[in-house]
Amino acid sequence: MKIYSCCEKDSISKRFYCPECRSSEFAEKEVSDDGTVYSYTKIHIAPAEFADIAPYNVVLVDLDEANAKVTTRMEEDVEIGDKVTFDRLEKGAYIYKKVPERVQLH
């Protein structure tokens, strides 16, 4: 996962300008895709463009290696605190998946 940083603030999305110093140059760093479920919802009533995949989960993931969150979509149901990781990029969306239990033990 790529993180954009300026003035000690991390973000998953590249802003046009840093709100602190107005620079358009952001430090880029690669961090682990792994994260923890911060919160979630299952969307039953979807806008027209997503109606064919409803219901689906939208999950806000707190990245383990950055002070940043990323809004993802997941097929599995989750609880707050579950360990999750990146699965694939699909039509501009981050699709995440659960980390299997046995891996979490290490």
Add this chain to the structure above:
Amino acid sequence: MTSTYIHGIGMTKFGRLESSLKELLLEACNEAVKDAGNPKIDAVFVGNFMGGSISNQEILGAIVANELGLGYIPSTKVEGACASGGIAFRQGILGIMSGEYDTVLVAGAEKMKHASTPDVTQAINSAMDTTTTEKMAGLTFPGFFGVLANRYFYETGASKEHLARVALKNRENGVNNPLAQFPKHTSLEEILSARMITDPLGLFDCSPMTDGAAAVVISKKKSPIAVKASSQVSGPTKMQDAIDLLSIPAIGESGRLAYEKAGLGPEDIDVVEIHDCFSMTEIIATEELGFFNRLEGWKAVEEGRTKVDGDKPVNTSGGLLSRGHPIGATGLAQIYQLVRQLRGNAANQLAKNPRLALAQNLGGTGSYSTVHILERV
């Protein structure tokens, strides 16, 4: 500085209506102008969100000026998502404060029920930043508040039942409001077992699609109801960039500014109309506006403090949840209810004869917030 006073109010029935967007708008405007004693109007501001996308109708300001025969006066449509009405009201106030206008007609209107739910959901999604990966993930407008609610439960011990109590209170209030969309009583059981919209928000936790309009005439000339403060701020437009998901800083900051301008605090306010687009939003807003401690708004609900007979009555009109939410009209429907409370002839009129009233109108997922404080003088 020039003070602003409220002279007239008008509001259509809210719900599924036969009338067109134009007819609704004109009905509310005509009622407000008549209620004000038919004064000369110097300018018109109209709050509207989806007239262009859903009804293919813009130039609403000029339509009002022309159809009501107001003359060759300036008119403007104002867009700020669900805060369009509150922002239009503020623009009118600023026009009077600047000295440019003596008397202004402000209206808000929306026509939604003729369109399909997926199409309206899609149109409402334009009130998020549509260029982001989170929009591509399928996040919806209600979805944002669903994510917020699950985290709120996790951190506070609140549950779906507290949301249901907000929905039930606003329904009980709405039943007594002849202009409200939902005239039927409901129960906690019915609310809790209703179909899910976006977990944990069920059908009764979400404001409905609504047709309707509301209008207000304001002037620098004195009347028994003064606008004591007007504030507006912008806030974060993306969920993943929120510093604290359980805070909607636009609400808190607009409240703080309004209290400062009025020289008042939350403890002084007698009656409140809050932007309860979702039951969860009402709880967060009561915290942000300082009525209750942060992360304790749900306890106030449990204790009945926001009911009509509580110490801080919220949404005596039924709120967006039961009065209905014709997007551009909502900010002015809030003012309509508060003026009726201050005049002493409101639906769910408070026994204590309120003197200070506060309206808070939210746009987007915290992108805009306006606060207005009214005073019976």
